[in-house]
Amino acid sequence: MNFLEVVAKQRVLAPAGIPVPRSVHCHTAEEAALAFEELGPCMVKAQVPTGKRGKAGGIKPANSATEARSVSEHILGMTIDGHAVGSVLLEEQAEITREFYAAILIDFASRRPLVLFSTEGGMDIEVVAATRPDALRRHLVDLDTGFEQAAAFAMLSGLDMAGTEQRVATVLAALYRASAGTDAELIEINPLAVLADGRVVALDCKLTLDDAAAFRQLELAPQAAAEPMTDLEREGAENGLKFIQLDGNVGVLANGAGLTMTTMDVIAHCGGRPANFLEIGGEAYTKSEAALKLVLSNPGVKSLVVNFCGAFARTDVMAEGVVTAWKRLNPAIPVFFSIHGTGEDEAVRFVREGLGQEPFDLMEDAVQAAVNAASSAGAAR
Amino acid sequence: MIIYRQSARVLVQGITGKQGTFWTEKMIECGAQVVAGVNPRRAGETHLAVPVYATAKAAMAETPFDIAVMFIPPAMARDAALDAIEAGAKTVVILTEHIPVRDVIAIHHAASTNHTRIIGPNTAGIVTPGEGFVGIMPGHNPNIFQPGEIGVISRSGSLGTLICLNLTRAGIGQSAFLGIGGDPMIGTTTRDALKALDEDPRTRAVVLVGEIGGAMEEAAAEYASGMSKPVVSFIAGRASPPGKKMGHAGAIVSGTVGSYDGKRRALLAAGVVVADTPAEIPGLLEAGLGGAATQSEVMAFRA
Numbered sequence: 182m183n184f185l186e187v188v189a190k191q192r193v194l195a196p197a198g199i200p201v202p203r204s205v206h207c208h209t210a211e212e213a214a215l216a217f218e219e220l221g222p223c224m225v226k227a228q229v230p231t232g233k234r235g236k237a238g239g240i241k242p243a244n245s246a247t248e249a250r251s252v253s254e255h256i257l258g259m260t261i262d263g264h265a266v267g268s269v270l271l272e273e274q275a276e277i278t279r280e281f282y283a284a285i286l287i288d289f290a291s292r293r294p295l296v297l298f299s300t301e302g303g304m305d306i307e308v309v310a311a312t313r314p315d316a317l318r319r320h321l322v323d324l325d326t327g328f329e330q331a332a333a334f335a336m337l338s339g340l341d342m343a344g345t346e347q348r349v350a351t352v353l354a355a356l357y358r359a360s361a362g363t364d365a366e367l368i369e370i371n372p373l374a375v376l377a378d379g380r381v382v383a384l385d386c387k388l389t390l391d392d393a394a395a396f397r398q399l400e401l402a403p404q405a406a407a408e409p410m411t412d413l414e415r416e417g418a419e420n421g422l423k424f425i426q427l428d429g430n431v432g433v434l435a436n437g438a439g440l441t442m443t444t445m446d447v448i449a450h451c452g453g454r455p456a457n458f459l460e461i462g463g464e465a466y467t468k469s470e471a472a473l474k475l476v477l478s479n480p481g482v483k484s485l486v487v488n489f490c491g492a493f494a495r496t497d498v499m500a501e502g503v504v505t506a507w508k509r510l511n512p513a514i515p516v517f518f519s520i521h522g523t524g525e526d527e528a529v530r531f532v533r534e535g536l537g538q539e540p541f542d543l544m545e546d547a548v549q550a551a552v553n554a555a556s557s558a559g560a561a562r
Numbered sequence: 563m564i565i566y567r568q569s570a571r572v573l574v575q576g577i578t579g580k581q582g583t584f585w586t587e588k589m590i591e592c593g594a595q596v597v598a599g600v601n602p603r604r605a606g607e608t609h610l611a612v613p614v615y616a617t618a619k620a621a622m623a624e625t626p627f628d629i630a631v632m633f634i635p636p637a638m639a640r641d642a643a644l645d646a647i648e649a650g651a652k653t654v655v656i657l658t659e660h661i662p663v664r665d666v667i668a669i670h671h672a673a674s675t676n677h678t679r680i681i682g683p684n685t686a687g688i689v690t691p692g693e694g695f696v697g698i699m700p701g702h703n704p705n706i707f708q709p710g711e712i713g714v715i716s717r718s719g720s721l722g723t724l725i726c727l728n729l730t731r732a733g734i735g736q737s738a739f740l741g742i743g744g745d746p747m748i749g750t751t752t753r754d755a756l757k758a759l760d761e762d763p764r765t766r767a768v769v770l771v772g773e774i775g776g777a778m779e780e781a782a783a784e785y786a787s788g789m790s791k792p793v794v795s796f797i798a799g800r801a802s803p804p805g806k807k808m809g810h811a812g813a814i815v816s817g818t819v820g821s822y823d824g825k826r827r828a829l830l831a832a833g834v835v836v837a838d839t840p841a842e843i844p845g846l847l848e849a850g851l852g853g854a855a856t857q858s859e860v861m862a863f864r865a
Contacts, residue, residue: 253821289747289776292670324671364664393811394662396637423809438744438809439718439773442798447839449801458802460809462720481779482651490724491699493688522720542725545841 182390183230187270188390191370192401198384199352204272206485215251216271217246223271225252229264230406232387237261240405242274243411260540263409269460275382279343280372282306283353285360285558300340312486312523316340328357343447348381364394390525393505413478420471422459429454430555431548432482432514434503436494437462440534444488447545453552456482468495469502477512483555485516488544490527497524497531504535519547563592563655563680564758565738568593568610572649573621575600575642578609578739579744582635585633585698586610592702594695598625600642608748617809618642619620631655631696633689647678655696656682659744660811661841680749681742684810686719688724689739697741699723702737710735712847714757715745715752716771717810721798725771725840732844736786744810752782767792767851769843770834774799775813776822780828785833786849792850796826798838 184192190201205216206228217223227239234240239261259266280302288295301309301316309317320329320336322328333353337346346395352373360368367389374384397404410418417424431453435441438460445455456479462473476485487503489496498519507516518540520528533538541547563570572589576582577599588609598613598621604618613750619632630646631637632655639658647669654673661669661683673680681688687697692709695701699719706727712737714729716722722741729736740755742748752772752806759765770786770793772779779797788795800839802808802821804815815821826836835850837843 218782239808272731276865286602287667289748292667293746294667324668347618364662392637394664397662407611408759416712423807425806425808427803435720437718437720439716439721439771439798439812440724442773442802442808443721443724443796443812443840445801446798454583458806458808462809490720490727492700492719492723494720522706525705545839 182392182402182408184388184390184404185228185230186226186386186403186404187228187268188231189368189386190383192404193359193363193385193388194383195371197355198357199355199370200380202272202275202382202384204270206268206270208268209259210250213269214246214250217249220271220273222274223249224274225249225256225488226266226270226272227256227259227261228264228270231262231263231264231268233262239266240539243271256441261404275373275374275384276377278374278377279345280377281349281375282309282371283349283356283373284367284369284371285357285365288321291321293324294328296320296322296328296357297337298349298353299344302374306371322357328354329539330354343375345375345381352381352383364391365389366391366396380405380531381442384472415473415474417459420468420475421465421470422461422468422475424475425458427455427457427478428481430483431455431483431551432476432479432485433459433487433488434469434476434485435460436466436499437492438488440488440490442549444486444544444548447548448486448552451545451549451552453548453555461499462494466499468503469499470506473506474501474510477510479512482514483558484514484547484551487516487518487520488547489520489522491522495518495524496522496526500528500531504531508535514558515551515552517541517547517554519544563731563738564681564755565690565762566688566690566693566696568595568690570628571595571597571626573598573600573618573627573630574633575618575630575646577601577612577614578604579633580712581698582633583610586590587658587694588702594696597627601706605809613649616649618646621720621849622649627651629653629655629696632657634658635646636660636662637721640668643669644672644678647672651678653679655685655687656743657685657687657698658682659684661862663747666745668746672750676699682745682748685742685743685748686741688741691736699739699741706832707739708735711764711766712736712769713762713765713776714739714769714771715759716741717752717773717812718771718798719847721840722771725769725796725843729732729769729847730838731842734847737762744773744812746812752778753785756782756785756793758791760785760791765791767794767846770795772797772825773810773813774802774808774815774822777819779825783828783832783834786829786834792847793834794837794843794846794850795829795834795841796843797822797829
């Protein structure tokens with residue numbers, strides 16, 4: 182889950198002792214005009230959980246209360262990278278002398294936390310890695326020794342730090358502690374600015390929390406930014422179903438992530454377009470009725486493939502749910518089944534007796550039939 | 563130990579729960595030597611005819627085991643895994659999905675210190691047809707698994723099951739099924755599993771079932787380029803949109819990392835045959851093993 186800059190700064194960086202600029206969080210242009218009186222010349226920053234704010238015109242200076250009002254009004258009306266701007270953060274303007282980059286992330290290959298630091302802040306770290314590798318330091322953290330001030334100081338050795346080593350090392354060590362304490366998958370300060378008065382300040386912060394740790398991040402997790410979702414995707418999430426709406430015409434209902442992706446792949450291979458990703462594997466295999474309703478609610482769906490291969494999930498339980506729901510909903514589109522694995526015989530019987538049809542032996546044949554049906558339904562229009 | 567052998571003594575952590583009980587019965591029915599279970603609140607009892615201990619360490623002291631398999635919810639998975647590792651398990655099979663990443667790091671750190679093999683997290687388990695299985699795979703179903711000479715590696719349980727079913731129906735048995743897990747940070751990687759099957763004298767060829775996300779298939783391709791056993795691969799997620807987690811936490815394309823095209827290119831360059839659909843795999847394997855082992859002939863077979 183992702184967070185707005187203001188939440189990352191006020192709930193994570195500031196409590197960790199990492200300096201951030203003075204700021205006021207505003208939801209209306211009127212609040213912004215008032216905030217100017219408190220802050221003086223400031224930056225007005227759109228609060229959306231995406232890194233494309235600056236380029237999209239979502240960060241602008243304001244040098245008067247009138248300007249703070251008009252700039253905020255404009256930014257509050259924007260949509261950036263699919264996110265409607267719901268609030269702006271007004272921050273004191275800073276006289277920047279240097280811009281650094283600092284981040285803590287997880288290195289999946291070495292299975293360790295990774296500290297990244299660069300003296301070239303303000304740009305994408307991928308660009309720095311490609312063009313200025315000499316300005317970039319990578320430090321894989323050994324869990325036995327951790328990452329304290331001394332390790333951070335050593336990491337900066339040889340970089341052009343303009344005398345800020347101790348202050349930056351303090352920030353890096355604090356950032357590492359904060360990332361561990363908040364179950365962050367990524368916490369990134371870009372830029373970490375050196376100001377004319379010598380302060381080292383986090384001017385922007387990106388925070389991504391581990392979704393799986395939400396159960397123990399009880400204060401932070403509820404403050405996550407809303408994911409951009411369609412209404413159907415939200416309905417799925419509320420029912421504990423991972424549903425992704427796509428623009429195709431063949432609906433997919435399968436169990437397990439791998440089998441569901443494969444069903445989509447075979448639809449594309451057969452010349453069709455998948456209308457959704459939806460898996461009811463794992464503990465969700467008893468939810469096939471709710472899942473079927475979701476798939477059928479997608480307006481583009483012209484036919485449906487039901488592809489079950491039971492390992493952990495029982496195909497008889499899934500098939501019974503689908504057949505019962507199908508009879509109740511009585512949809513006007515055709516459905517094609519392929520069912521194998523745990524509970525197969527019962528599942529096939531449910532389909533045969535409930536819907537009067539025979540599941541296909543090969544999933545590829547069920548998919549081809551569904552693709553053909555969807556394309557002839559399209560042609561009939 | 564990556565390939566399951568019947569001689570392995572198995573400890574089931576969470577043996578008394580609904581799923582723990584159901585799958586332990588299946589494992590025993592299928593031939594596994596389940597010697598003990600763990601549930602701190604039921605220590606001293608007997609469940610499914612084996613003793614229940616408070617911890618894996620207590621079990622090891624009285625009833626030594628080789629493999630620990632975990633039916634444990636995410637919030638408790640770290641402590642259970644550390645218990646099994648510190649007890650001296652040779653292999654820990656972690657079925658649990660959605661374990662916090664920091665906990666997974668701690669598990670892998672302890673495992674590397676103690677030289678413990680971790681399989682998973684988020685694996686469906688490992689099966690050796692004719693010997694048994696550990697996990698939540700239908701290892702007891704003869705329509706899906708039959709003894710033979712093909713090793714199968716899969717990040718996904720459901721897709722791995724379908725692939726084995728297709729092989730069995732084509733009369734092609736399996737030497738081992740290695741479920742390695744759908745998480746992004748797993749203990750036994752695709753490359754580790756491929757190496758184990760390459761070194762296994764009972765395996766003649768390998769089916770490698772991957773997915774989009776991460777770089778494990780690319781690393782496995784590097785190993786495959788030096789193998790003499792044929793490898794046939796299927797990579798799920800070709801039609802998946804980028805930037806979305808496709809059910810598995812590990813199945814996400816971010817930027818250019820983890821894309822289908824990158825994996826396919828790497829595998830083809832290593833001489834691995836890449837199937838477009840699961841149903842093609844049995845035919846490609848037979849072509850690969852039947853003497854028509856050159857890439858061009860296999861490609862011709864496909865056309």
